[in-house]
Amino acid sequence: MARSVAIEDAATAERNVQYQRPTLRQQTWYVLRRWPVLPLFVLAVFILMSIFANLIAPQEPWRQNLRGRAAPPFWDTQFYDDNPRLEQRYILGGDHVGRDILSRLIHGTRISLIIATLSLAGGVIVGTTLGLMAGYFGGWLDELISRAVDVWNALPFLLIAILAAITFGQSVTNVVVLLALAAWGGVVRNVRAEVLSLRTREYVDSSRVSGASTARILLRHMLPGVINTVVVLATLRVGGLILAEASLSFLGAGVPSSSVTWGVMVSEGRQFLNTAWWIAVFPGVAILLVVMSINFVGDWLRDRFDPRLRQL
């Protein structure tokens, strides 16, 4: 009897503790610390920009205008007062032939994101398939695939990419293929290691005993097990791919310079650093923002879904 009273007392005491609703500031801080809100927002903005580039861009990205040659960004009102015949303000300035940098940036998002997505998808699909096979079948197939990865990783990628771009001609397809080739190696290694441990699990044995085909085991029992690792790895790689694409374009070996990409814009603006810094700086900042946001999201995904990949 006495005991139940004691319990009731404790319960009422707990109920009587004043529950303080966290202030708005505390709540905001909580969400911001736990979720990559800002990076996701930045990424969303860039993705929307790339989809609706035609609607958002204030001017045509290719239209040249000699009056707006090296026009400064919008805050230099002096320039725009002096040149009243310039029909439109260049929000982020104009480049050396008077093309609107903001519009080019917006259109450039499209190519950068498309290339990164496609090459990542290619690299990840090939890498995962090979990794699954190497890990599951083992033996000579494993040796062959692992050694191929070793050999491939020991090649100076950038030089070979430049050479290939010049040999086969510069096109978006070629860049995608080259970057996919750069991405698959790391995926194979991690997926293979994962499969090696998954393969010995009992549920795999029992599904084999109950007559599941190899394809079924691979697709229904192995793939879901490695998908976490793959997603995390993929997110951590996108940033690198965007940087690689920009570097190739910067060196003049990426997509043809007639199409708008951030790397090409930076490389064009390089010659005008002492007269019009905005030509090179804004596209560079765009690369920085996108890659940094993706890295944030990747780190977050890794901590949440696959903390073992910590060392990456």
Added chain:
Amino acid sequence: MAGYMAQRIVFGVMSLVAATLIVFVLSRLQGDPLLLYAKPGGYGVSEEQIEALTKKLALDRPLIVQYFIWLGGVIQGDFGQTILAERDVRTVVFEKLGATIQLALTGWIFATLVGVPLGVLSAVKRGSVWDYAGRTFALFGQATPVFFIGILGILFFAVILDWLPAGSRPVHEPFWPAQFKALILPTVALGWLPAATYLRLTRSSMLEVLDSEYIKLARAKGVTSNWVIWKHAFRNALIAPITVSALIMIGFLEGSVIVEAVFAWPGIGRLAVDSIQNNDFPLLTGVIFLFAILYVVGSLVADLTYSLVDPRIRYR
């Protein structure tokens, strides 16, 4: 261990063969190299000369034979002559090697001096201003393209402030201050990303070590804080950054191609890009061969340092 070494060396050689094969095939696909030998405005190239050249370069033989002829020369240390300047490939490459090595060394020193201490600091004072500063530094290093760091550096320190030169390597001037000044911007551009890598690695392994039992024991015994950090923790935390050092050196090769293009630095990376643009395939294959050797040696060294630094790791 010996077996593992032998295995690694065999795969290294395979990588080299693959690299040269890829480069050789790609560079031969680029169009008729004979046309390059015809000098500018060379209308007067006669049939006989072309035939003689074809013979000399073995261009009339199948591609695979051409490759083995080239490979035979390479094994004897003969990379042939460059097409444009008609000079020995080896001499040209070794001429430019110094500039790249200098840049890679200073870049590495920068990365180590910045990355490792900042990593320790941000681990020891976790959550402090130092920690946030270090992490911001690392974030920017990992997200900024190498060429953009270079361009921002030129913009601020060469164009606006006019403190440092915008590029090139003043070989004929004394090291101090002219050459030193010219080195600063390329070094930072090249070294920022590796510094970020060092920082992250040092920080995470330092945190791990500081959390271990023997550190707690040392603290409980009354060892001073500095002694615990530098003598007990730091030495063990250093394993991770040391093991990636060789890989970081490899990364410098890739980085040097871009940095040398931005700063007009007369090194191997620029030589490679130039040779691609000039369609100078003997030179290009020579450069890529050198790169591939450095890559293979680098990853071998990286693997070996694991077991040297951390005896707990064994190889089959």
